[in-house]
Structures are given as structure tokens and as C-alpha cells.
Amino acid sequence: MATRDKSPPSTPTTTPPPKTHASSHQIPPIALIVYPITLLVGSLYSSISPTARFPHAHPAPLAPSIATDINLSSPPESPVNYFARKDNVFNVYFVKIGWLWLTLAFASLLISQPVYRKTATSSGRLTQATVRYALATTAWYLMTQWFFGPPVIDRSFVITGGGCERVASGVAGAAQAATGAGEVAALESVLTAAACKAAGGKWAGGHDVSGHVFMLVVVTGVLVCEGVGVAGDAICKALSFSTGEEGNRKDEDEGEKGRVWVLRFVLAVAGLGWWMLFMTAIWFHTWLEKWSGLTIALGTLYAIYFLPRKVPAWRKVVGMPGV
Structure with missing residues (x-):
């Protein structure tokens, strides 16, 4: 008596690749x-x-x-x-x-x-x-x-x-040195490069x-x-x-x-x-x-x-x- 062929074992399903538009291409990672x-x-x-x-x-x-x-x-x-x-x-x-x-x-x-x-x-x-x-x-x-x-x-x-530092060089530096600790503290409290520049300081010392x-x-x-x-x-x-x-x-x-x-x-x-x-x-x-x-x-x-x-x-x- 003939026996029926057994159906092939099922394979686990995988996520199919996305359907792409006819003209779509993708940059390979190596291009970076x-x-x-x-x-x-x-x-x-x-x-x-x-x-x-x-x-x-x-x-x-x-x-x-x-x-x-x-x-x-x-x-x-x-x-x-x-x-x-x-x-x-x-x-x-x-x-x-x-x-x-x-x-x-x-x-x-x-x-x-x-x-x-x-x-x-x-x-x-x-x-x-x-x-x-x-x-x-x-x-x-x-x-x-x-x-x-x-x-x-x-x-x-x-x-x-x-941090933000004062630009001190020559005569300008001497003049700045006489302004007192208040100005220094104000500059040191500046936390952005743009604000430092606006205050007349220099963004320096960090990475x-x-x-x-x-x-x-x-x-x-x-x-x-x-x-x-x-x-x-x-x-x-x-x-x-x-x-x-x-x-x-x-x-x-x-x-x-x-x-x-x-x-x-x-x-x-x-x-x-x-x-x-x-x-x-x-x-x-x-x-x-x-x-x-x-x-x-x-x-x-x-x-x-x-x-x-x-x-x-x-x-x-x-x-x-x-x-």
C-alpha cells in the first residue's frame, strides 16, 4: 500500500526584508x-x-x-x-x-x-x-x-x-587685573561659549x-x-x-x-x-x-x-x- 509523502518540516519564520521602491538604493555602511x-x-x-x-x-x-x-x-x-x-x-x-x-x-x-x-x-x-x-x-x-x-x-x-577666562596681555591685561575679583567671578560663572565671548572672555582650558x-x-x-x-x-x-x-x-x-x-x-x-x-x-x-x-x-x-x-x-x- 502506497504511503503519502510526508510534508517537509516547517521552518521558523523570519522577518522578511522590507519592500523597496523601484529606484531605491541604500548607502553601504563602509561608505562612512x-x-x-x-x-x-x-x-x-x-x-x-x-x-x-x-x-x-x-x-x-x-x-x-x-x-x-x-x-x-x-x-x-x-x-x-x-x-x-x-x-x-x-x-x-x-x-x-x-x-x-x-x-x-x-x-x-x-x-x-x-x-x-x-x-x-x-x-x-x-x-x-x-x-x-x-x-x-x-x-x-x-x-x-x-x-x-x-x-x-x-x-x-x-x-x-x-571655562571662561579673561583675555589678559600687555596694557590691556594690567587694566583688567585692576578690575577686582567681582569681574573674575562673573566670567567664571559663564557656562556657554557664546556668553563668554559676549562678556569679553576667552573659552579655554577644556576638551x-x-x-x-x-x-x-x-x-x-x-x-x-x-x-x-x-x-x-x-x-x-x-x-x-x-x-x-x-x-x-x-x-x-x-x-x-x-x-x-x-x-x-x-x-x-x-x-x-x-x-x-x-x-x-x-x-x-x-x-x-x-x-x-x-x-x-x-x-x-x-x-x-x-x-x-x-x-x-x-x-x-x-x-x-x-x-
Whole structure:
């Protein structure tokens, strides 16, 4: 009598990978190595280059409203490099308002890319993208602006022995010495770099985590992860400024042309952010200060863009670009 074949043993169920949009791509974690390489090359250059090692080549840093803004002495009249000047155009109109540029670029992606069009699925993607932006903004705000009082960077500076000191040199120093202990106590009670500068003091003596490195790494990382995730297939078109395919370009509708220019804008912001990060690696901060800022920034990017790939519950909250 024939026997029926036994059904194969059941296998334990696993969480299936998320369904991805047709054009979605994800940045591999190894790509983050570009940041330590950038800091390493810049730091090495600052150590071995006679120009970068010149004692007066380090003016006040480029970072906005954080401890590094006043940790160094006043800038010389003639900096040895344009990017070592606090008033260089890229610092004034890009770095000092860096989060505004990130916000504009991020918003342009949400408005222009088809993956965020108004459908049931895209509505969820839009919400998750907003959560990712909110998390990055919160990290930036707590680190550089406010953390139940002074920001994390200023708090760490004070905890490691730093504080607000009077600028005393020559005749000015003698005049300040005669002002009495009251002014000294007032300066010592200042707990933020911005307040110290406003009081005429100098932020010195502690470990100054590079807020400039932190901000620029997060800005470039967020934009690259988002841009590649939602429009990976369009990146090459965005990078191509060739006019040799006039026939094909005439067939493109205005919406597609607009999306291409949005991607160019996003890539331009990310590219300039990387360049200013490289300039920071050369001209400002100690090795440890730069690498501590980098470590915090990479932790922020990992939590927002790479941890969701391994933790389904977290992926449901923050999602993945283009997924």
C-alpha cells in the first residue's frame, strides 16, 4: 500500500526584508569611511605642512555658536589661507547657517521626488522621512545649541576643566587685573561659549569637541543617504551636465527636469559640506577634538540610517529612504 509523502518540516519564520521602491538604493555602511579618511588626510597635512603649521595660521574657527567659535585667539590680519579666515564667504553664507541649507535641501527632496507623492504608501514614507529629519535636527540642537541649559559641547568643555577666562596681555591685561575679583567671578560663572565671548572672555582650558566636524558630517551624511535612497537611479543624470543629448532632453517633461536640478542642489550642498569638513581638518582643532566630533556624528548617522536595517521595530518608526 502506497504511503503519502510526508510534508517537509516547517521552518521558523523570519522577518522578511522590507519592500523597496523601484529606484531605491541604500548607502553601504563602509561608505562612512570617507569621513575618517578626510579627517586623517587633513590632520596629517596640518601636521607636516609648513604653511599649516605656521604659528599664526589658526584664526578663530568656522563653527557657528559653539565652543569652538572662540576657543582660539583672534585671527591675524593676513591669514595664510583663505579658508583659514573666519569671514570667508563659505563660512559666512554656508557654515554659519549650515542647518538651514540642510533643511532646504531635505525639503526639496520631499517635494520633488515621486516616492513621496500623495498615496497611502508615500504618506507613510513622508512621515518617516520627517521623523528622520527631526531626529537629526534634535541631535544637532542638543549638541550645539541647548541641552536643558548649555549645549552638550559646552557642558563637556566645562566638565573637562574648561571655562571662561579673561583675555589678559600687555596694557590691556594690567587694566583688567585692576578690575577686582567681582569681574573674575562673573566670567567664571559663564557656562556657554557664546556668553563668554559676549562678556569679553576667552573659552579655554577644556576638551573642545568639534561642533564643526559634528555638524558637517551629519549634514552631508543625511543628504547623501536620503538622496541616494529615494533617487539612486537619477544620480548619474543629475551629475551629467552634458548637452549632447538634446533630443532626449527635449522629451523630458518639466517635472523630471526639476527633479534632476533638485538632486544637483542636494549634491552641491553635500559636496560643499564635505569640502568645509576637509578645511576644518586642516586648519582647526586638535586631533582628539576632531575625532570626538566625528565619533558622535557617526553614531547619530548610524542610529538613523543603519540601525533600522537590523532592527525591524525601529525601522517601522524611522523607515529607510525610498523604502
